[in-house]
Structure formats: C-alpha cells, structure tokens
Amino acid sequence: MKVKSIKYPGIATTADGSGAVVWVETHITQGACAYPITPSTNMGQGYEAAVSNGKTNLWGEPLTFLELESEHSSASSCEGFALAGGRVSNFTCGQGLVLMKEVLFTISGKRLPVVFHIGARALTSQSLNIHGGHDDVMAVADVGWGILFAKNVQEAADLALICRRTAEDTCTPFMNVQDGFLTTHTIESLLLPEPELMKEFMEDPKKKLFNFMNPDNPLMTGVVQNQDSYMKGKVAQRFFYDKVPGALKQAMEEFESLTGRKYDLVEPYCLDDADFAIVGMGTAMETVMATVDFLRKTTKLKVGALNITSFRPFPSQEIVSALKNVKALSVIEKCDVPLMQSNPLTVEVKAAFSDSGLKIPTIYSGVYGLGGRDVRPSDFMATFHMMKEGKRKQKFFSLGIPYKDTLPREKEVDIRPENTFSMRGHSVGGFGSVTTNKVMATLVSDLFGLYVQAFPKYGSEKKGLPTNYFLTISPQKVRTHCELEHVEFVALNDINAFNLGNPLSGLSKDGMVFIQTNKKDPKEVWKSIPDWAQKTIKEKGIRILALDTVHIAKEISSRQDLIQRMQGIVLLGIFLKSTPFAKHKKMSEGDLFKGVEESLRKYFGKRGENVIADNLKCVKRGYEEVFEVTYND
Template sequence: MRRPAVAERRFVTVDGNEAAANIAHLCSEVMAIYPITPSSNLGEMADAWAAAGRKNIFGTVPHVVEMQSEAGAAGAVHGSLQGGALSATFTASQGLLLMIPNMYKIAGELTPAVFHVTARTVATHALSIFGDHSDVMACRATGFALLASGSVQEAQDMALIAHAATVKASVPFLHFYDGFRTSHEVSKIEQLTEDDVKAMIDLDAVNRHRERAMSPERPVLRGTAQNPDVFFQAREACNPYYQKTPQIVQEVMDQFGELVGRKYHLFDYVGAPDAERVVVVMGSGCGVVEEAVDKLVEDGEKVGMIKVRLYRPFAGEAFVKALPKTVKKIAVLDRTKEPGAVCEPLHADVIAAIAEYWAGVHGGAAPQIVGGRFGLSSKEFTPAMAAGVFAELTKDAPKNHFVVGIVDDVTGNSIDYDPNFNTEKDDVVRAVFFGLGSDGTVSANRSSVKIIGENTPNYAQGYFVYDSRKAGSMTTSHVRFSPRPIKGSYLVHRANFVACHQFHFLERIDVLSMAEPGATFLLNSPFGPDEVWDKIPAEVQKQIIDKKLKFYVVDAYTVAKKAELGVRINTVMQTCFFALAQVIPTDQAITEIKEMIKKTYGKKGGGIIVERNNKAVDMALESLHEVKVPGEVTSKIHMVPAVPEDSPEFVKDVLGMMIAYRGDDLPVSKLPSDGTFPTGTTKYEKRSIALEIPIWDPKICIQCGLCSLVCPHAAIRMKVFDPSAVSDAPETFQTAECRGKEFPGMLTTIQVAPDDCTGCAVCVNVCPAKDKEVAKHKAIDMLPKLDHLEAERAN
C-alpha cells in the first residue's frame, strides 16, 4: 500500500452530496439513478461526470442510467450486480421505500453494493422534504449494512469506507447522512485523492464479486423459490457474513486511518474518561452533542457521548466496550419516530446491547437507559438542547421517551433546556443573510464560503434555509468562519453579522432577533444613510439601539441597475460583506470575488456578464455607508402582523406564526394531529415581495381586461361599479368611465393588491395600450412599490 504525502490532498469546499458523489463515481461501474430531493444532485453529478468522460479508478467511465422510478433504479442495480459490475445508487425517503423489495434480494444474495442515502423524512400526516432517519430505519430488516456519516467530511470518508467494506464483506451497504443538514451543507473538507481510493479498494475482493457474476460461461441458478423444508436453514446460512461485517468495517476504518490520518471506529466515544452521563446519537446530531460535551467537560462535568457509525450490523459488544465503565445514565437520541413501538430503534438496540454485554465487559450495575426523539424533519437541534439532555440525566428519574426541541403540551414528553447555553467562541464569524429566492443571495454566500475555505487557513461552513415556495420567498444563509474545525451542524443563533438583502423584510420579519450585542447590520436600502432611519420600523430601531449594532446601508438595486445586472444584487452585497466583516483584507476579497465571477460566468455567458459583475463589485463600496444611529426610537412605521388582526383564530394562532417564521414556537396542541388544515387561508398571507408593482393609467387603458386575466396570482382585478360605490374612496383611487355598452353610466377600475403582487410584470407585458406621446409608457407600468405602497394599500 502506497502512503501518499498529505500535501497531495487538497482542501475543497463542497457540500455533502458532492463529497459522497465523488467517491461513488470513482468506485462504481454502473450507477442507476432516479432524482428525489435531497439526493437529486448526487445522480446529476454522476451523470454529468460520466458524460464528460470522467473515469473511475478502474480506468473506465461509469455507466449512468436514469430509470423510471426508484424501484427501477434498484432493480437495475440488482441486475448489474448480478452481471458482476460494481454498482451504486442514490436516493431518499419514499424513493428508498420503493427500493426495499430489491434491497432484500440484493442482500439475500450476498452482493456487494452501496446505496448512498440522504436521510429524509417519510411522508406521514404531511410530506416533508427535510431530513431525519425515518427512511433509513425502514430498511433495518433488509440485510443491508447501515453506515452513518455526521458531517460533510464524513460523507466523503464513510462513502469510501462503505465501498471498500462492501466488497470484502459481500454484504451491501446503505451509507447515509442527514438530508439537507449534511447533503446541502457547504463545508471545507480534506479531499481524498484517487490514489487514496485505489489504496482502499481490495482488488481481490472485487474479483471475487466479478467471479460470482451470472454468466452463460459459468451457469448457476440463483434467486430460486424455496419451500418450508429448506428456506429457514438457507436464511440462517448467511449468519457468518453478518458476524464478520463489523470486524471488516473496523479493519477498513483502521486502514483508512493509517492512510489518511482520520481515525474512525464502529462507535466513537468523546468526553470525560470517567463520564457518568452519556448521550448516544447518530448522524449530524453528533457534532452538535460533541460541542456540548466539549463545553460541559471544560466546565468540569463528567459527561461523554457515543457516535454511532455502523448501525447495522449492530456490534453490541463493541458498543459496550466503547462506553466508560463509570457511566451511570445513558440517553439515546433517535432522529425518527415509530408510533406504537416500545421505544425508538437506536434506543432499543442500546438497551439490548447493555443487557447482553455490560456484565461481561464492565461488570457491576448496568447504567440506567432512557431514550428521546429530536430533530424530526430537520427540526433545529442545538448544543443547548444537547446540554438539556445531559441536565435531564442529572435527575433521579430522568424522563423516558422524551422529546427535545419542541414543546409537547399534549402528552408532556418534552424536556426543558436553557437556550442561552452557548458553545461558540468569540473569534468565530457567525453571519446570517436574509435574501429572496431569486436575488442571488444564496449563490453569493456559497461563493463566500468557497473563497474563505479555499484561500485561507480558516474553516468555513454554509447552510442555506429555503422556503419550499422557492422563487420569491425568503432564503436565510447561515455562515460560519472559524480558525478551528467547525463541529456542530446547526443554524447561527448568535450572529455577529446580519445582512438583510430586501428592505421590505424589515416590516414583517424580525431579522435582528439573532443579532448579538455589538453585531454589524447591513441593509440593502433604497434610502441613504441620512434618510433611512425613519423609514425602518420602530421595532427595528429599538433593537439597533438596544444592541448597539453598527448599522450600514447600501443601495444594491441601484448599483446592480447601473451595472446592467437587473435585480441580481449578489455581487454587490457580497463585496460589502467582505468589506465589513474583514475575514480577509478587502483588496484580497475583491480579487477573489472577481476570480469566482470569472469561474462562474466566464464559460456560460462570456465576457459581458463577467464585466457587469466586476463593475458592480467596483461600485459597491462607493455606495456603502455607515448610518449614524440616533439615541432614540423615532419611526412612525411599525412592523405589520403576519396576518390581519381579524383573521380566524386558527389563521392567527397557527398559520400566522408559520408565516412569520415562528412555527418553531408552536406547541404540539396547536397542530392538527392528522394533518388536516382548513382551506382558503392563502388570502390571509400578504407576502409583499414585489419590488415594483403595476400602476394604472386610466387615460390610456382600453379596458380589454387582459392584465386581470393573465395575472397568475389574481393580484390585479378589473371591476365595474355604480359611481355611488366609490363616493368615499381614497383620493388616489382611480376610475374611468366604463367603455362597455352593457354598463351605461358605470365606472371601472384596474386595481392591484400591492401585498399580493409578486412583481412578475406579466400583466404589463400583455397590456396592448401604449401611450402615443411618451415612449414605453403603457396603460399599466411597473413602478417602485415603496413609492406607491401606502396609496395602493388604501385603495
């Protein structure tokens, strides 16, 4: 085995899916794919790389085939495995459930394979595209080995360990990591080289797999039907393979540790050597618990944790050996829910392992074990919650079957935690960016994370929270830069930099709630430093004063417009961030941003887009201004409630909280237990996301009604009415005599609902009535919303 010099490896900043896909591509000859969130881009990357002729470690280009469903993809993998090809697939959630019948067959025939799974919630009372282990847990009985990764680095490392172990064990592997939290987290990792991968794959084992291929040259019969006389015995015949698998995985992990330097075990213990309280967890929750353990141990507490790597086959003795002898209480955290089960699956395995092996391994009284659920459907899980679990274990009778991170006021299962428990050091840059789904905020932040991750010794992490309504909805980017590796995967809750890329968010979203005292606040504002203060809501002013925030404004839309970039403000805001956060010197940041622009747009749109973006970067800093913060709240503007005050109770208490991005605060009792919601509630949500809205000019309008007909949101309406109906209308309300012969003496109006309009301009594009004297002026024109908002709301 050749040991490559560490210098050959480079640090890259990628997401979990790219980290795993890279290994899958190098180790596979056939990949059958079918897209499902959040694993879609695994297959897309494999497909693109194969199309570009990228080879695997065997010197061939993997054959990538897209099937008609996940069931087809698993069937294709099954077939290619029987043909002797090294095969893989990617999936999640219901897609994985569709693969289960083939998984039983693949495992039953003792065939090496790797399924990479971005663990995602299985739809129950509602669909969810987010992450938990409910899909993976549904595969426990298939006979696949289940190997868990907890970070982007591990998604790469465990992917290779899975591919290396499966050929040796003749047991197929399901390698999984948390959907979105790991699959879409961008992080700086040390990338394995092709030589590393070659060194890890045992070619003798690969040949054994190939020799088992079904071939007319070596005819065998496989996949028969068996009767009661032999099926049972034959089923037991596979036992030795499963008994050997944990040892094989550990040997592969040891080989990996020797080669690469990162050491993994079936179960990794972290914490005080004499810990009395231990938490057991799997997946991205590991880093979060580890941060809590580090802090609590630093404070003198006897706590520790077990990271579960190989979940199936569950090596009970190895698990017990990994625990300190001193442990008195264990809390097992499951990221899944099995209604009606005596306890959740990992909890059950831990109980069984302790019952079977504690006396033989450590002797004496076995520890008390409780279990709890956390993080379903990517529910936020923080070190504070982990510390709450350790605090629960100090009680004489800690709660069993608890939940953490939500308030369960129905069955009383939730445990408390102190939200102020903090593990983050002051030298970590923690930034939160509020943007729109289409304004480029996420791509700018991805690029910032790459710039810092790949050009400085700092570690970088980026996680992007999307609204499932996509374009036109809010995105929140959570970004960290640290001189040390970043362990925990959770949102930024104490930001020392907050950027709001959309001025109108201030009216509806409490963007400063997570700003810590002394933080920097950057606002994209059409108002300059001297006039902005009284244009922001009083509630925002109060937080700026109370928290002593440093307040900056930039008119990014004007800069983008001047640079001919339309509404793409990303490079402007990115440049301002680097200038203010000073993670690297501004000059270096500008050079790197321009380099990134060249990489991103150089190939696609050619020089012109690069030129425009560079122009925006150059102009950005001239438009960035500090606001002198007055000492008192003076604004007459106030934040508006998420839904009108007179909305029905459910809309106010539940939907209103969800619309205000405060759904996390809702207790269990507020949610329907079977997923049934009232209908017709969209009308209460006023997203107010348009930057420009259509304004009507009755003098030119020919009253064709097309604008009203085409609006996809029914946000512009044409009405005909008796003049008496508008006798007390606001002064700005416009009418025209109705042209229709069937409405003599009636008036008409074209009225936009400014908070429902998305600013798509379809109505203006379709309007046929043009002003003969003023070029480009139509019967409706898109005009800046802020100039017309109050009047149009009243109208």
C-alpha cells in the same frame, strides 16, 4: 520522536455532503442508477453532470448514468448492474428508499456489494415533509445491508470509500447515510480523498467483482427454493455477515494508516470519567460533542457523548464498553415509533446492555429534529441536566417543540470557538442568496485558510417567499449544526424582514446589518427602519450598511434571467469590505479580487466568460459602493 508522515493528507477544499459523495463515486464506480428525490437529488445530478462531461473513472472507463421511472426501478437496475460485475451506486432517501425495500432484500440475498447513498429524510406521515429524519433508514434497517452514519461532510466522503471497500470484501451491500440538508446541502471545510488514495484503497472493479452473467461461466441466481432449501440458504448467509464487523474495522484501520483520519464502529467522546452521556447518530452528535466541551469547561458536570457510526453491523460490545461506567444515558433519535418498546436505537442499546450481564445504567430515550426541526446546544444542556437531577420518572422525552414530554430549552449560550464570526441572512427565494452564501464560504476558506460552514434553511416555499441562510467562519472546525442565534453580521436582502420577525435577534454588540434598499440618502434609509429596531440598533451600537444591489445587478447583468440572482453576488463585495478577514490577512485589493475571480470560476465557469465577468463586476461594485448609515446616539 519522529512523527510518521501521512501518505494521503487530503485535498483541502469546501463542499457539501452531496458534492463530497459525487467526488468519490465518480472516481471509483462504473455507473449509477437513480431517480431524483429531495434531498438526495443533488448527488444524482452531480453524477449525471460528470457523465455528460465525459468523465472517466480511475481506470479510464467512461461512466454510465441511468435515470429510471421510479426508485424501485433504479434499485432493480443497480441489481442488474451488479449482477453483471459492475461497480454501481444509487442516491435516494425518504419514500424512495422505502419504495425500493423489496429490491433491497434481493440485493443482499444475492450478495451484491453495491453502495447506496442516503440523504436521510422524514417520511410522509400526517403530512409531507422533505427535511431531515432517520425514519427512512429505520424503515429498511432489516434488509441485510450494512449502514454507516456520517456526522459531517468529511465523513460522508470518507465513509463512501469505507462502505465500498467493506461491501466488496464481504459481498454485503452498504448504505452510506448523511442527514438530509444538514449535511447534503451544507458547505463545510474538508479534505477530499486524493485520486491516488482512492486507487490504492479500492481495486479495479474488473478484477475485484464477480460477473454472474458471464456466458462462459453460467450459473443460476434468484431461483425458487421450497421448504427443503430456503432456510438453508437463508441461514447460510451468516457465513458472509459474520465477516462484516472485522472487515469494516480493518477497512477503517487501513484508511487511517493512509490518511490519518480515524474511524471506528463507535466514537466515544469524553467518556473516560463521564457520569452522564448522550448517544446518537448523525450531525446532532457533533453539536452534542461541542456542548460537552462547553459544559466541562464552564461547570463541574462530567458529561460525554457516544457517536454511533455503524448502525449495521450493530456494535453491541463496543457500546457497552464505552458506556459501562456512566450513571445515566440518553439515546436521542431522529424518528419516533410510539408502539415499539422504545425507539429503534434505544431498543438496541438496551438489548446490548441486557446481553452483557453488566449493571444497566438509567436509559432515557429522546426524539429530536423530526422533519428538520431545529435542535440546539441548549436542548442538549437540558438533557444533561435532566439526567443529573435524576428526578424524571418518564423515560421518554422530546426536544425543541411545545409538548408535555419536552424538556424545556435552557437559556441560549454562545458555545462557538473563540474568534468565530457568523452571519445570518434574511432573503427571498430566487434572489441567489444561497449561491452567494456558498461562494462566500468557498472564498473565505480558500483565501484566508479558515474553517467554514454555510447552511441554507430550505423550505417547500416557492420563489418570492422569505428564506434564511447561515454562514460561520472560524479558526477551528465548526461543529454546531443548527440555526444561528449568535451572529456578528445580518444581511437583509429584503427590508420587509423587520415586519416578519426580529432579524436583530442574537446580533452581537457592535455588530453589522446590511440593508438592501433603493434609497440613496442614509437619512432615508434610517427612517425606513421601524422604531423598535432603531432602539435596539442604538443600544447595541450596531453599524448599518446599505446599497441598492438590485440596481447594480440590472446595470451589469448581460442575461435577463440572472439579474435577480446577481443581486446576491453584490452582497459578496459588501461582506468582504465590511468584515475583517482581508485586513487580518494583510491582503491587497488586487490579491483579494484575484481570489474572488478564482472562486467565481468554481461556481460559474461552465456558464462562460461573460457570466464570470458580470459576477466579478457585481462583487467589485458592492465592495466600492456600499455606504454606512449614521444615526444619533
């Protein structure tokens, strides 16, 4: 049978969720109005950088960027931009999204087809938190906007197009939501939509959009309506909303026909024969899917998952159809509203079953990941086993924290695909480790054709305090989104990590540890390692590598302000020397460093040739000068 060729297979590369959105929006929009708020700031910065560099959209128009004094003002500016017939974007989250809620009602009421990109974040409650949560999106779930959730970087890019197409086909604004930090700041392998695809999928905004401010065709908008008119205008908007589900499905189907990448309102996974299921939205659902595969492979449990891509319009019929045969399901949510009947998604799943008239399975409701709290496959295993046992009377539970309603985390197991290689770094803020991690991911993907995921553990801490970063490299797509427990390589940019915890935790037998040190004698390096760590190293046969990356950075850097960050780049050379990827690819050193230079240009090209040359020298020095510390068994 002849396989149908894919017209637009995508551009293979690496990017984080922010970069993926910027790629799409700087091609198809005419402008953006935004106010920076973490973790959505990088999207606005990326768009503004494109404007500063004179980028034009696919129809040759120069882009416009407005940075206003608040999120409320930025939303109002988007409203004006759209009223004038422009295709406009916004990037926001958290308190910023809630602050603009008043304007969101106005935008939907005026049927303005804008798209806002949300790096979903916890709302300030008992304390300030800048990390992941769905509190902000749930706070604006009633404003009349379509809301799609991406579970990885690929979806953040693709759904940006699908949101825009559906918005303009139905005169309904949309939010394209990705998880703050877990997607916005995580580098992953993806296929970027080609410019040719975007131009075919999206029409020229000048031809597609309506200009409400055209003096040749004047009309009145945003008027006062009294008792005789307001309700008629409000209910009449159902004319538009009734078209949204069909238009969204049509956009997804057309996108699949062009790219081969399939989307739907919901994504059932292994549900055909499942007795128990986990239901949710966002990055955690990809981890759930990987957990489902592991449990089906290693146990007799019939488990499955349902990822909800479209929160608005809410796909009641599709949810019931996918879950109608399960015995029990757990809806997991990244927000907690204790005074509701249940948390928001759980309430709507229950309502969907109630309206269906079918037998309702046992429905549990769990919270996880609030404020960026780590959630792991072992948490989801505990959730599945809880449903199987069927003894829990309390329907609410939490994951990953010490609390009376928390399901105890099960023993950690390694569910990564075969031949996966992972690294965990223990560094200090300001050392350039996060950038190095991104460069490593890009290099490995480009040179060796492997899937990557580079995730930094950001905090509110300032420069000089401990940080962690994680890198996973695999021949298969990386689907787990959590802090890494099972690793083959540990990088200690600061040997003080031994005094702050156990950096050897989860390190595989015969794994590797790199130690940044100013000591030249391997014996002195060994003596600097605490006795308890020496014992673990001997028992596991761990290789110890060492080098003074700080000294190398000071010798090479032509810019004083980059010395501290360049020590992280030295680690890239150490990583390439000690890991097996170049050897497996049978790649010569010449080809290897040619690829390194190309990757460095991606990140530092705009800083000039001197900066690129300095970084390349740092990589080569790390590659050539790293030494191994031997010890007695």
